[in-house]
Amino acid sequence: MAAFLASAAGAVGFAVTYGLGGNTPWEGVCLAVAFAGLAVGLAVWGRRLVPGGGYVEEHEGFAPPPREQALTAAELTAPESPVRRRGLLAALALAVTAIGVAALFPLRSLLPFDRARPARARRDTPWGPGVRLVDGSGRPLRPQDVPAETMVGVFPEGNVDAGDAPAFAVRLDPGRFSRPPAGGQLDGLAVWSLLCTHAGCPVRLYLKGTGRVLCPCHQSSFDLLAGARPIAGPAARPLPGLPIEVGPDGFLRATGDFTAPPGAGFWSRP
Template identity: 35%
Template structure:
């Protein structure tokens, strides 16, 4: 017998009926089940007019969704895509009316459906409380054995294991059906082709100072300085400026030739002037922090650190590749120019990247 069984009646707590706000205690010493509180009826449960008003409100939300859907289709037909059709909308800025109208109408359509469903559930659907007793989730051993027995019998009767031709062709068909979805991805946009592997830099292209817009002479780059450059044929007024600068941005450093550890990297520069991609090879952030004593550059996003004196190899952080280097020289007037493209694809790695 347990110690509780040996307790005398005078030691058992008396049942409390809630006097003074205390909990209800059963004679056996355990708290009694307080049960559910009294159900409070909503206004729509006892007032038919309120119920009909709530019904109209729900219907209004659903009708608003239908109107927004029609507006979505109309917007797709009326407005034309393209940068020439952009308009200024405060405080968003310049946006295309097609994208703006499609986004607004689709958002209103989905929101109205959700709002109508929530209002319906909160005002008209039943909200009475019900008790559902817990029960074991696991099936009994007899039920599990019966399930396994039925499965084995079904597999035997189907001939799945014996008829290999049917089994193998069925597996092949089920495996190939999802491949049809890959074809649909072709309609998501033009193929990248070699855009991920190439940039706008070509042999003979001059380097232009990103701040002044003037060609950069080798004598302008001082030891210990960091200069940002871009192709001479690129201008901030170009329609594709943002797309090109995301890959063509360049940083120039100059160091004493004796400080350059990687001789291959030194051969790609000119008289100690080295040109590296400004785009971090982790997630593509622009690099701008330079420590001239160590020749290290730091990406401000995730602190990837590259040693420019050693071929811009990664010495710290999550970046997986060194910064690509641009081979440079000078023209007849002393201006720095590209002699070739980058030594590797610019930016983060991708699945088909080859160094």
């Protein structure tokens, strides 16, 4: 019974942890306790239900003798029989029910009414109107801080460590754009998401003079002069752009979020 109760406690712990915002290590521990308790309980119950030891029985017929049938019925209906222990059965039912209910919690993430996880989280990043562009040390950037044909990593002020927010700025010749950047450009200065649209790796390699960036993970290549569309590799979507402007203080700032969800594709995108 203790194993079944531990299983139920683990399932409840998983549901509570998930409901409070989620913590992957603790969710794993709770699930491990839930399933391990259920497995141990069933194993112990099975060992006690089936007699141990070695037995040899002469087969005189397929039907057991009447005396053996009576003894079996008496054993199964006796008050001390494991089959009739209501507390044990109740604990088993509690464990199975708790695990079943806990399994429903992750499904909330896939339902339309759950706006926090994960669909909206894939679309909303720390970027927004008025958020200044800063470098890795948190220093705000001015347009002149982005030299021509140079890739400069940029982040939203106050959220340098946000995993979905890294971007990069490049200043190109405005006359070379065959397709305008999705987020617009300021005298050739444009900003795109740093995350590859294939698997979310950082697109860190800029091929100077070509207007192209390369993802080192799976060799997806994007043409910044043609809307940052993929021209090689497994990526299927262009890099999302970030709309920018120069604020009254002379620093670069965003006028909104990325033009598309950054990073790898998911169930509603290629």
